[in-house]
Amino acid sequence: MRGLFPGRFQPFHFGHLSVVKWALERVDELVILIGSVNDSHTLLNPFTAGERIEMIRNSLVENEIDLRKIFIIPVSEILISSMWARQVMSLAPKFDVVFTRNPLVITAFKECGIKVIVPPSFNREKFSSTKIRKSMLSDDKTWEELLPDSVRKFIIERDLVSRIREIAKSDKQ
Template sequence: MNTAVFIGRFQPPHLAHLETITRALERFDRLIVVLGSAYCYPSAKNPFSAEVREAMIRACLGADAARLQFVPIADDYYNDPRWFHTVRTAVEVLAGPQARISITGYDKDESSYYLHGFGDWPFEPSGVVSPLNATDVRNSYFGDSADWKAMVPEAVRQYMEQFAATAEFKRLQEEWKTIQHYRALEQRYPYPILHVATDAFVLAQEQVLLVERKGALGKGAWALPGGYVEPRETLLASALRELREETGLALQAQHLKATQAFDYPGRSLRGRVISMGHFFDLQDTPPPAVRGQDDAARAFWLPLAGLERHQARFFEDHYQQICCFLGLTPHKPIEPQRKESK
């Protein structure tokens, strides 16, 4: 069976996405849509869950939706080969051993490098060339403009209009406005601004210390204690200070087990933010009492056994930071059941 694979974030699906899907269904027996940036906390960049994005796309296609299959894939910023392997494994489970698999899409710029990263999967250009992009749709949507309505299919418009009446939309709109404020400030400088931050990963008896954010950016998300480095402090001093300010936990440098820079260019909506992660291991020490303060609405300990189950609650790349320090895979997708196309 000839199977095409179309990878995207679809935040939200727009008219060019739908045209690519329609053309693929005309040329292939089946289309597998890979929904990127799955299992992440809703943000102004990723407002819709994988389930909602799948429902949007299916609602646009009618009977043709029966030849679509979907697989959600988490981001894996710091291990590209592992991300390719995760995608390939999930697709092959759906497609079956005898499937002839091709990858389709539009090779528009350097961000499309993944189209040529699957070895023996040939790239079949979609033939769709469009100036449409989801960033413009979101900017119009959160910016209270009606322009976005002409950029998306009718079924998607209906979903988005319903979502615009929710409290979650208001939260994301406030986040979007905060980001626009940051962007406007950066325009006043003659060179790109690079921010340096620190995060503290504290482990005690197989429990990780987390805070719940209360500011406009990622409000309600779970995060590692952390923040920007002050002008006259070292990275370690910054991590210890932020830890103390946000949770009340005062640690000493001897608890430090490892450090790692987290520098994926798109890791933060705030701009170019490089964070130095600090891993403090308290080993068998019982988790100390903590309380949320400063930028944290609350502080709490989460057992590592519940980490993956709560992946979608984490701010930015903080879940991935924990996985990097512990040697874990950011997400091991449940193998989907293979379905026969109708």
């Protein structure tokens, strides 16, 4: 059986990693679907699809997850949820179940007849990409402890925090 785990992964953090491990206890293979690939260099989506693919892959290798069980695919956004779900079904390797907590994604896949399993929250209050990006905007370094080492190093080595801070500046400054 194969599952699908969709997300933006901006960035990939310990909560995401926990869902991957949890899902792999329930399926033989997992498709990690990177959404919003047509958007980058914004406060909501600061990282490119390629950067997120590298972050995820590096984290899986670091955590000794068998990459033979993983597909990582990028998919563009369609703002009509039911059309997006059908697009995913046509572009992704065939899957039997979707792992998500997102209400829109749950509804879209259920309407397409796909089984949805809601994973545990895995300390969602702490592991939130939105909070991590906000921490990066300030001089608060707490974001570093919320990411797998390989993701933290990737962001630091490529100076991606500076990108986020640059994006946040107003042209009126």
